[in-house]
Amino acid sequence: MAEVTTNRKTISTSLPLLTRQKQYFDQAYAEIDLMLNGEATADLKRAVFLTENAASDGTMDYTTFCNQVARIVSLLKAQMKAENLPANDPLAINQIVYRFMCDTLTIATDGKTITTYPKTYDFNDPFGIRDIRQLFVSKLIKTGKGQCKSLPLLFLILVQELGGEAWLSFSPSHSFIKYKDESGQLRNLELTSGVAVSDSWIVGSGYVKVASITSGIYLDTLNTQQVIANCLVDLSVYYSWRFGKQDIQMGHDEFNLKCLNRAIAIHPTNIHALLGKSDYYTVLLNYAAAKKGYKTEKQVLADPVTAAIFKDRNKLYALTDNLGYEYFGEAEYQQWLKTLDPQPQPE
Secondary structure (H helix, E strand, O other), X not given: OOOOOOOOOOOOOOOOOOOOOOHHHHHHHHHHHHHHHOOOOOOHHHHHHHHHHHHOOOOOOHHHHHHHHHHHHHHHHHHHHHXXXXXXXXXXXXXXXXXXXXXXXXXXXXXXXXXXXOOEEOOOOOOOOOOHHHHOHHHHHHHOEEOOOHXXXXXXXXXXXXXXXXXXXXXOOEEEEEEEOOOOOEEEEEOOOOEEEOHHHHHHOOOXXXXXXXXXXXXXXXXXXXXXXXXXXXXXXXXXXXXXOOOOOOOOOHHHHHHHHHHHHHOOOOHHHHHHHHHHHHHHHHHHHHHHOOOOHHHHHHOHHHHHHHHHHHHHHHHHHHOOOOOOOHHHHHHHHHOOOOOOXXX
């Protein structure tokens, strides 16, 4: 792991820069890096905004985003007060945020009655393949529809704003919330369907290997710093979506590698960062081989430059395999998702 997760530059070949008009991506990286260095407050709300604003070409307004979040927080505080829930109790905070996400709340505030409705799963492009903005927290706040990326992130932002405690956790192509119950035991909140599930149920679904739990890539609790580091993985994905083309580079250049390496430095077993880095080296190898006119593995291995890329790529492949990763695509995910909800889902 130390060998393949290092930031050390072992080869001179690099991918051409996709664009020079990436100031919002550079700004997002710089601010998130300050959070990870401890030179700025670790603010998940700000980190999420920075990544989404970069992908939106700087058209988003942070004050508006903060006001939207603050409005929700104000409503939840009013409801907690009305129900005599202790404002600083982590369990009470998790419960009220969970109810906001998954239930209907009727809240009396400022002489008015406000009704909030459950946030629902958006089956329209849930992986953001056609439009990455489908994954945005800002889109979830606006429409009330999200998926396994935006729903847990909004939950965590609200918990953080209320002063509570909860954790993000990964399973294959999925993320969910972990929190502590009355006895201090970790429980899982599945926000895509509004149900609680156990670790054993997730393992029993058949897509989580024992090795992936042991290694920590799945079912582990990510702290705030690790979740913010994962925002850099998102930033890399958004960068590829914004500036990439269906060509040999596939939306990759040195910016992706910088984001992924920084995320890995904070969270060495972040499977999304490791997979992103292996994708980068796959693209780099294809680019370098094509540039030199190599068509066979023998030619690639005979050249010290392409041989080094080949070996680095294969080390990353081996690492993700040994950590217990197994591919879990959109079709498999959609079928698995239906097992969480007794209600029939659209095909």
